[in-house]
Amino acid sequence: MQKKVENVTYKQSRQRVRILELLRSTTEHPTADWLYARLKKEFPRLSLGTVYRNLTILNDQGLIKKIHYGSTFDRFEANITPHHHLICEECGAIIDFIMPNYDEIIASAGKLTDFTVRSHKIEFFGICANCKEKSIAQ
């Protein structure tokens, strides 16, 4: 199901460095296309393929995380510390969120089955503060 390649050597590339920097500079959980549009100014000949290839590499290196959040396209984040996501169904915003004491619950869950849990994902869907405000204003 999942490929894991060992003994991979990577060279540095200016494109990859900048992709990582950009991802680290924002809390927006960008798409590949967002990164591509931004970096096209610095690298006029940049191609989307290169962005995708580097995102895959960075993900394999554990420096970023690919976010599948129930849309047709993916987003990416450089925040690799444990956290969860609040996903606004109105504007699509993804907001980082730390739930205290969640790990005990998760741990207890793992004990309940034959299944060996290696990781988990928790996502909340709803309406963000911004969008709530807007709907009240109307």
Add this chain to the structure above:
Amino acid sequence: MQKKVENVTYKQSRQRVRILELLRSTTEHPTADWLYARLKKEFPRLSLGTVYRNLTILNDQGLIKKIHYGSTFDRFEANITPHHHLICEECGAIIDFIMPNYDEIIASAGKLTDFTVRSHKIEFFGICANCKEKSIAQ
């Protein structure tokens, strides 16, 4: 972000009825293609487009749920009661799983932010009992 259409009238169709029946008869969390292959025998002229259209309708009716689980394609299930998923990273199996007391945690999470939580998704990734057995056997 999300379309909600009111006052929709649906007619019955043999194809849609069978898609729902099939989904209700299995715990496999099938893909659109799986359903298509199965039903092609009953409806030789069936098209994938029809399967997708009906899955969308059934989902809108709340009779089934679309599962985005981090792959390039979606799966579907007719189990619409609250539950979570164990996803095997080895064989791709999705196993239903009920975590006791999870709702208190979820409720407390909602109180922590400006965000109005309408729903949530919890997924566990790891190795299923079957695949564990196989790797020991080798």
Add this chain to the structure above:
DNA sequence: GTCCGTGCAAAAGCTTTGCAGCCTT
């Protein structure tokens, strides 16, 4: 008779990949 559902085929949308040349090490 309406108008929803279907089959067929084409298109869309995001992501991946083959290739030849460039850049990092």
Add this chain to the structure above:
DNA sequence: AAGGCTGCAAAGCTTTTGCACGGAC
């Protein structure tokens, strides 16, 4: 010099959609 990285373009895969006809109500 070796081999990873790039741009470009083509292809891939899942899902959606336009159209004209058939079927449910």
